[in-house]
Amino acid sequence: MSFWHKRAVLVTGATGFIGSHLAERLLAEGAQVRVLVRDxxxxxPALRDRxxxxxxxxxxxxxxxxxxxxxxxxxxxxxWLGEPNRREAAYAINVVATQQLAEAARTAGVRRFIGTSSIAVYGPILEGVVDETWPHSNVYLYSETKSLGERAVFATMTDRFEVTVIRPAEVYGPRGGSWTVTPVKLAQRGMPSLIGGGQGxxxxxxxENLVDAYLLAAQRAEAIGEAFTVCDADIPWREFYGRYAALAGKQARSLPVWLTWCGAFGAEIGAKIMRRPPVISRALLGFVLGRCTYSTTKAQRRLGWSPRCSLDEGFRRTAHWLREIKLIADH
Structure with missing residues (x-):
C-alpha cells in the first residue's frame, strides 16, 4: 500500500505545470487531494471532480x-513568476504569502510542509560544482524573493512542524511552458533561442522526476529542515534547445554574446532612469553563459532520489504531448 493512501494533502499551484503533475500523482497514490485555486x-480534466x-x-x-x-x-x-518590475507582487506572493501559508499549516497541525524554491537562488555561476551550501545571490527579483521565501518558511519550523524546500532547475515536460512550449515556438518562428552558440x-x-523528489521529501526524516537541488543532467543549451528545434523541423538559432551583452547594458541604464528592475541584465546572462554543474548528491543520499526518466525518454514523452496539442506535426 502506498505511503499516501488516504492521507490528506494540500497542493497549491494545481492549475499550473508542476502542481498539476504533483496533484495527479498524489491521486494515483491514493491521497485525498485538496487544492487552493483561484479558478x-x-x-x-484529470483533476476535476477528483x-x-x-x-x-x-x-x-x-x-x-x-x-x-x-x-x-x-x-x-x-x-510569482511575473514581470520583473513588479516588486510588490513578487514579495507579497513569494515571501509573505509563503510564510503565512506555512504559519496556517503549523496552526492547523500539519505534519510536513514542502516549499518550492529554485536554483535561481544561487545566482549566475560561470564555473564550478554548485551544491546546497552555495551562498545565495539576489541578482534579480525572482531569485531574491525565492531566497527570502526559503528563509521565511524555515523560520516557521518546530519539532512538530517539519519543513523541506525543493530547488528545481529547468523543469520540462507535458503541459510545460517556459522550458517546453516556448523553445518550440521560438524555433518555429525562426527566432534565436541561444546565446553564444549555446555553449553554456x-x-x-x-x-515526473521532480514529482518523485517532492514525494520523497515529504516522507523521509532525513529531509526535515533541508533544501534540495533537483536536476537530471547538465547539458549544453545547444543540445537542450536543439532537441526542441529538431521537433519543429528547424535548427536552433543563436545571437552573439556581444549583442546580448550590449542589449542588457542598455536595459540596465533604462531601468535606472525608470527606477525599475531591468527586464534583462548582464547578471541574468550569466545563467545562460555559465558552465557550472549542479550537484544532486544530497538528494540522492538523503532522499534516495535519482532521475527515473532519462533525457531521451523525457523528450519522447514531451514530443508526444506536443503532437497531441498540435504544436508540432506528426511524423
Whole structure:
C-alpha cells in the first residue's frame, strides 16, 4: 500500500505545470487531494471532480485555514513568476504569502510542509560544482524573493512542524511552458533561442522526476529542515534547445554574446532612469553563459532520489504531448 493512501494533502499551484503533475500523482497514490485555486475551471480534466477545491488566492490569507485544515502535508508550488518590475507582487506572493501559508499549516497541525524554491537562488555561476551550501545571490527579483521565501518558511519550523524546500532547475515536460512550449515556438518562428552558440550549460529536470523528489521529501526524516537541488543532467543549451528545434523541423538559432551583452547594458541604464528592475541584465546572462554543474548528491543520499526518466525518454514523452496539442506535426 502506498505511503499516501488516504492521507490528506494540500497542493497549491494545481492549475499550473508542476502542481498539476504533483496533484495527479498524489491521486494515483491514493491521497485525498485538496487544492487552493483561484479558478477551478483551469484544472486539467484529470483533476476535476477528483480533488477538493478551496477557492482562493495567495493574497487571501483568510482562506489558508480552510485550505490546510486536517491535512497531513502541504505542497506549496504556487509562486510569482511575473514581470520583473513588479516588486510588490513578487514579495507579497513569494515571501509573505509563503510564510503565512506555512504559519496556517503549523496552526492547523500539519505534519510536513514542502516549499518550492529554485536554483535561481544561487545566482549566475560561470564555473564550478554548485551544491546546497552555495551562498545565495539576489541578482534579480525572482531569485531574491525565492531566497527570502526559503528563509521565511524555515523560520516557521518546530519539532512538530517539519519543513523541506525543493530547488528545481529547468523543469520540462507535458503541459510545460517556459522550458517546453516556448523553445518550440521560438524555433518555429525562426527566432534565436541561444546565446553564444549555446555553449553554456542547461540543467533540465523532467517534471515526473521532480514529482518523485517532492514525494520523497515529504516522507523521509532525513529531509526535515533541508533544501534540495533537483536536476537530471547538465547539458549544453545547444543540445537542450536543439532537441526542441529538431521537433519543429528547424535548427536552433543563436545571437552573439556581444549583442546580448550590449542589449542588457542598455536595459540596465533604462531601468535606472525608470527606477525599475531591468527586464534583462548582464547578471541574468550569466545563467545562460555559465558552465557550472549542479550537484544532486544530497538528494540522492538523503532522499534516495535519482532521475527515473532519462533525457531521451523525457523528450519522447514531451514530443508526444506536443503532437497531441498540435504544436508540432506528426511524423
Amino acid at each position: 477551478p475551471g483551469k484544472l486539467i 480533488v477538493e477545491v478551496v477557492r482562493g488566492d495567495l493574497r487571501q490569507p483568510d482562506r489558508f485555514a480552510a485550505a490546510t485544515a486536517d491535512c497531513d502535508a502541504v505542497f506549496h508550488v504556487a509562486a 550549460l542547461a540543467h533540465p529536470v523532467y517534471v
